[in-house]
Amino acid sequence: MTELQHGVLKGYYVGYKVTDTPESFVYKPLEIGEEFKEECHVTSLRRNTNYSVVVQAFNSKGAGPPSDEVTVETLENDPPQTPPLTVMDKSTSSIHLAWDPNYDKRNPVSGYVLHHKRENGPWQESHIAGDQSSYLMPDLQCGTKYQFFLTSYNSAGKGEPSEILVAKTEGGAPLAPDKQSMLSTNMTAATMNLISWHNGGCPITSFLVRYRQQQDIDWTVLNDGPLPLITTRWILWDYLQDRGIKSIYLLLILLGPQMRSTRFPR
Numbered sequence: 618m619t620e621l622q623h624g625v626l627k628g629y630y631v632g633y634k635v636t637d638t639p640e641s642f643v644y645k646p647l648e649i650g651e652e653f654k655e656e657c658h659v660t661s662l663r664r665n666t667n668y669s670v671v672v673q674a675f676n677s678k679g680a681g682p683p684s685d686e687v688t689v690e691t692l693e694n695d696p697p698q699t700p701p702l703t704v705m706d707k708s709t710s711s712i713h714l715a716w717d718p719n720y721d722k723r724n725p726v727s728g729y730v731l732h733h734k735r736e737n738g739p740w741q742e743s744h745i746a747g748d749q750s751s752y753l754m755p756d757l758q759c760g761t762k763y764q765f766f767l768t769s770y771n772s773a774g775k776g777e778p779s780e781i782l783v784a785k786t787e788g789g790a791p792l793a794p795d796k797q798s799m800l801s802t803n804m805t806a807a808t809m810n811l812i813s814w815h816n817g818g819c820p821i822t823s824f825l826v827r828y829r830q831q832q833d834i835d836w837t838v839l840n841d842g843p844l845p846l847i848t849t850r851w852i853l854w855d856y857l858q859d860r861g862i863k864s865i866y867l868l869l870i871l872l873g874p875q876m877r878s879t880r881f882p883r
Contacts, residue, residue, distance in 0.1 A: 627676050631657045636667040636688055644673075665693040696774040697724040702767050702782040705751060709759040709788045709818060715751040716767060716779075727771040732778075736762050747771075759819035760788035788818030 628649050632642035647657055662668065667690050671683040700720035705713040718726065729745040731752055745752055747769075757763060763786070767779040792815035793799070801808050814821060827836035 625676055626674055628674075629655075629657075630673040630675060630680060631659070632671045632673070632683065633659055633662075633668050635663070636669045642669075642671060662691050664691055666691050692773045694724045694771055694773045696776040697721045697726045697769045697771055699729075699767055699769045699776045699779045701779050702765055704782070704784050707784065707787055709786055710757050711753055711755050712757060712763065712765075712784050712786060713751060713753045714765060714767075714782075714784075718748070718750040721769075721776075724773070725771050726769045728769070730768045730770070731765065732768070733763055733765045736764070757786050759786055760790065760817065761786050791815060791817050791819075791821055 626649060629647045630644040631647060632644045634640045634642045645657060645659060647653075667688055669686045669688055671686055673680045673683045675681065698721040700716040700718070702714050702716055705715045707713065714731070716729075726747040728747045729749070731743040731745055731754075732740050733743070733754060734740045735758070743752065743754070754763075754765075763784055765782045765784065769776045794810075794813040794815065798813040799810055801810065809826075811824065823842050825841050826839040828839055829836045
């Protein structure tokens with residue numbers, strides 16, 4: 618093959634025309650360079666139409682003879698353009714997303730794939746029928762950011778994905794009460810009033826309570842996890858005095874689902 622080139626090969630002419638018509642071939646030149654690939658992308662063709670394609674190699678002396686004609690048929694449709702996502706509504710456990718079903722008026726849509734994930738979590742897929750224009754994403758965590766993107770598809774393939782949309786469910790981290798609402802003390806006991814915490818719109822799932830003497834560095838865990846449902850007040854000093862502890866202590870309280878720390882006294 619090298620002997621038949623009659624010199625250094627400089628590139629190719631790719632010719633195409635509608636099959637069985639008197640039209641002349643339209644040629645697209647492809648010059649060989651450092652990152653050259655032996656492929657050609659021809660655009661602006663008619664839909665669902667047969668085209669004849671030929672290839673000619675050329676060098677500094679000119680073009681060689683054309684190859685045999687190859688007939689190819691363009692598809693009836695292209696992959697659809699994917700519409701951008703918008704947020705219709707949201708709650709503490711769901712986000713309602715919407716898009717324009719007529720975003721691509723030239724190509725039909727057979728269906729959609731909605732991708733979503735929590736921050737630093739794995740992507741998950743939801744498959745949606747092509748005649749839908751919205752989707753309610755259920756079973757989400759309260760007060761949490763999620764990422765979403767949409768992909769549309771038809772018989773020609775998948776379209777490009779939409780841009781990533783970031784949305785957050787309603788609710789936030791628990792809000793600490795003031796010391797007077799949280800702690801009540803007398804000479805022999807101190808009581809923590811757990812219902813004085815503001816849940817921030819999300820259910821409080823656990824309490825992490827630690828204590829230490831004022832001069833110490835390390836904390837001791839008093840509770841790490843949910844408390845009994847009937848527990849609204851917790852007598853702390855009695856708990857400590859039962860263990861022979863009568864010194865001044867500091868408390869560190871963390872709450873779920875989104876932990877926020879509070880120290881008492883403050």
